[in-house]
Amino acid sequence: MEIKVVMGQRLLRANEEVAHRVREHLARNSCLMVNLISSPGAGKTTLLEATLGRLRERWRIGVIEGDVYTVRDAARIAHLGIPVVQINTAGVCHLNASMVERALGELGEGPFDLIFVENVGNLVCPAEFDLGEDAKVALLSVTEGIDKPAKYPLVFERACLVLVTKGDLIPYLDFDLAEVERDVRQVNPEVPLIVTSAKTGEGMEAWLQWLEEQLRRKKKVSSVTV
Amino acid sequence: MEIKVVMGQRLLRANEEVAHRVREHLARNSCLMVNLISSPGAGKTTLLEATLGRLRERWRIGVIEGDVYTVRDAARIAHLGIPVVQINTAGVCHLNASMVERALGELGEGPFDLIFVENVGNLVCPAEFDLGEDAKVALLSVTEGIDKPAKYPLVFERACLVLVTKGDLIPYLDFDLAEVERDVRQVNPEVPLIVTSAKTGEGMEAWLQWLEEQLRRKKKVSSVTV
Numbered sequence: 001m002e003i004k005v006v007m008g009q010r011l012l013r014a015n016e017e018v019a020h021r022v023r024e025h026l027a028r029n030s031c032l033m034v035n036l037i038s039s040p041g042a043g044k045t046t047l048l049e050a051t052l053g054r055l056r057e058r059w060r061i062g063v064i065e066g067d068v069y070t071v072r073d074a075a076r077i078a079h080l081g082i083p084v085v086q087i088n089t090a091g092v093c094h095l096n097a098s099m100v101e102r103a104l105g106e107l108g109e110g111p112f113d114l115i116f117v118e119n120v121g122n123l124v125c126p127a128e129f130d131l132g133e134d135a136k137v138a139l140l141s142v143t144e145g146i147d148k149p150a151k152y153p154l155v156f157e158r159a160c161l162v163l164v165t166k167g168d169l170i171p172y173l174d175f176d177l178a179e180v181e182r183d184v185r186q187v188n189p190e191v192p193l194i195v196t197s198a199k200t201g202e203g204m205e206a207w208l209q210w211l212e213e214q215l216r217r218k219k220k221v222s223s224v225t226v
Numbered sequence: 227m228e229i230k231v232v233m234g235q236r237l238l239r240a241n242e243e244v245a246h247r248v249r250e251h252l253a254r255n256s257c258l259m260v261n262l263i264s265s266p267g268a269g270k271t272t273l274l275e276a277t278l279g280r281l282r283e284r285w286r287i288g289v290i291e292g293d294v295y296t297v298r299d300a301a302r303i304a305h306l307g308i309p310v311v312q313i314n315t316a317g318v319c320h321l322n323a324s325m326v327e328r329a330l331g332e333l334g335e336g337p338f339d340l341i342f343v344e345n346v347g348n349l350v351c352p353a354e355f356d357l358g359e360d361a362k363v364a365l366l367s368v369t370e371g372i373d374k375p376a377k378y379p380l381v382f383e384r385a386c387l388v389l390v391t392k393g394d395l396i397p398y399l400d401f402d403l404a405e406v407e408r409d410v411r412q413v414n415p416e417v418p419l420i421v422t423s424a425k426t427g428e429g430m431e432a433w434l435q436w437l438e439e440q441l442r443r444k445k446k447v448s449s450v451t452v
Contacts, residue, residue: 040265040349040378041370068350070377091380093319093350121377122348123266124294124319143369143392144267151296151347152266154317166369172398 011096015129018097022132025104026115030222032215033115035131037155038139039148040121043165045073046198047139047207048116052082054208059113059215064103066095066120073118083107094125097132114215123148127155135160135214142166142175149183157187161210167197237322241355244323248358251330252341256448258441259341261357263381264365265374266347269391271299272424273365273433274342278308280434285339285441290329292321292346299344309333320351323358340441349374353381361386361440368392368401375409383413387436393423 026033036044045065052061063084065074074086085103087095100117107115117133119126127136138159140148143166149156156162162184164177181193192210196203252259262270271291278287289310291300300312311329313321326343333341343359345352353362364385366374369392375382382388388410390403407419418436422429 039267039347039370040374041367067377069379070373072373072377091350091354093348120350121265122319122350124317124346124348125351128317141267141369143367143395144265147296147298148266151293151298153295169369169395169398172395 012128015097018101019130019132022097022101022104025101026132026134027222029111030219031110031112031115032135032218033117033131033133034211034214035117035119035126035133035136036139037119037123037126037136037159038121038165039123039141039144042121042139042141042144043198044118044121044139045076047163047165047196048118049076049080050198050201050204051116051208051211052077052080054204055114055211056080056082060111062107062110062112062115064095064100064107064115064117066099066118068093068120083109083112089120093120093122094129095119095131096129100131113219114211123152123155127152127158134218137161137163139163139165140180142170142173146176146179146183149180149187153187156184156191159188159191160214161207162188162191162193163203163207164193164195165198167195167202168199238354241323244327245356245358248323248327248330251327252358252360253448255337256445257336257338257341258361258444259343259357259359260437260440261343261345261352261359261362262365263345263349263352263362263385264347264391265349265367265370268347268365268367268370269424270344270347270365271302273389273391273422274344275302275306276424276427276430277342277434277437278303278306280430281340281437282306282308286337288333288336288338288341290321290326290333290341290343292325292344294319294346309335309338315346319346319348320355321345321357322355326357339445340437349378349381353378353384360444363387363389365389365391366406368396368399372402372405372409375406375413379413382410382417385414385417387433388414388417388419389429389433390419390421391424393421393428394425 077084297312303310
């Protein structure tokens with residue numbers, strides 16, 4: 001185990017250098033990058049589909065899909081006519097900054113205002129890797145149970161926004177939103193939390209407003225610093 | 227990435243040696259070890275609670291709980307009066323054989339007929355690590371969506387049994403069991419698949435029968451080889 005930790009730290013340092021390059025590249029292009037992290041099946045791709053439909057008229061959007069093997073998620077995004085690159089990690093359980101840097105190079109025709117990165121479905125490792133993104137967004141589906149923020153605190157600590165997904169299923173579950181919120185606030189006191197449902201549209205307006213606010217802020221900041 | 231793969235292989239080889247020791251120890255004690263793997267929130271601990279209640283009169287059972295930080299799952303098992311050891315991986319996204327070997331030493335008063343290992347909630351990395359167990363059991367909750375066996379094939383390929391959990395929620399979802407079964411069979415043609423619900427008790431008899439069959443087989447094999 002000790003050896004693994006040492007290797008891990010060296011890898012994380014190398015990752016940080018690449019993430020810094022990605023961040024500079026995005027700043028030069030006034031492009032916002034949002035990194036979606038959740039367990040498998042929490043609804044990242046479904047949220048993306050609904051979001052792209054609403055934002056594509058206003059902003060130039062690209063998507064980077066992370067998956068262990070398949071291209072299923074990228075196919076769903078490409079079906080909408082949105083530029084998308086699939087990263088297959090071939091067994092690795094998270095995206096790192098080098099993968100994202102290469103994917104940015106392959107995303108083609110830019111410039112983009114907004115790039116979504118859909119990370120590999122995993123509540124542990126993706127939280128540790130800086131991809132050069134502006135914001136990590138943590139998704140937690142109501143069917144996963146209320147104990148996840150306490151059990152996987154790092155992803156909720158590093159998130160700029162928490163989306164509680166599949167809100168339409170709450171009536172059929174023992175799900176205590178207040179307890180989830182309390183556990184999230186313990187590690188991240190100020191983070192906004194929105195209950196969403198791709199099925200009913202609940203929370204979509206608040207999520208889109210949050211995105212628009214980040215986009216406006218990024219455009220302002222970038223035009224000052226560049 | 228290349229460096230990481232090399233390190234990974236070295237780690238996996240070291241892990242195999244320890245797993246071999248664990249397997250020999252279990253064989254000497256005619257003890258069956260079952261390794262439960264799933265996404266976070268698929269219902270591993272809830273299944274265990276229901277299972278322990280039914281089996282504890284017939285078999286001597288111990289539990290090894292893997293979690294990144296908390297002891298919540300172990301507390302739930304300890305509450306039932308079952309011997310349990312919690313492994314906190316402190317950021318690592320899977321259990322390895324060394325962690326399990328140490329936990330076995332700490333599980334105390336044996337001998338046990340059956341040890342359950344509840345892995346860290348993660349559909350990727352736990353599949354790669356041999357813990358010396360007799361069987362990996364993959365849990366997939368119906369709320370995770372039908373594409374998981376195709377997206378995370380390794381865990382389904384290596385599983386000796388697939389449990390589809392939260393079956394009581396199927397009426398509220400678009401869940402196609404036939405498609406899940408077909409994708410599972412693509413990587414693991416012979417694996418049994420049982421739909422379960424901890425809420426209604428659906429599938430529990432079939433799961434308990436499967437466990438009893440493994441226990442009987444292990445007792446026979448061990449008494450021949452030792």
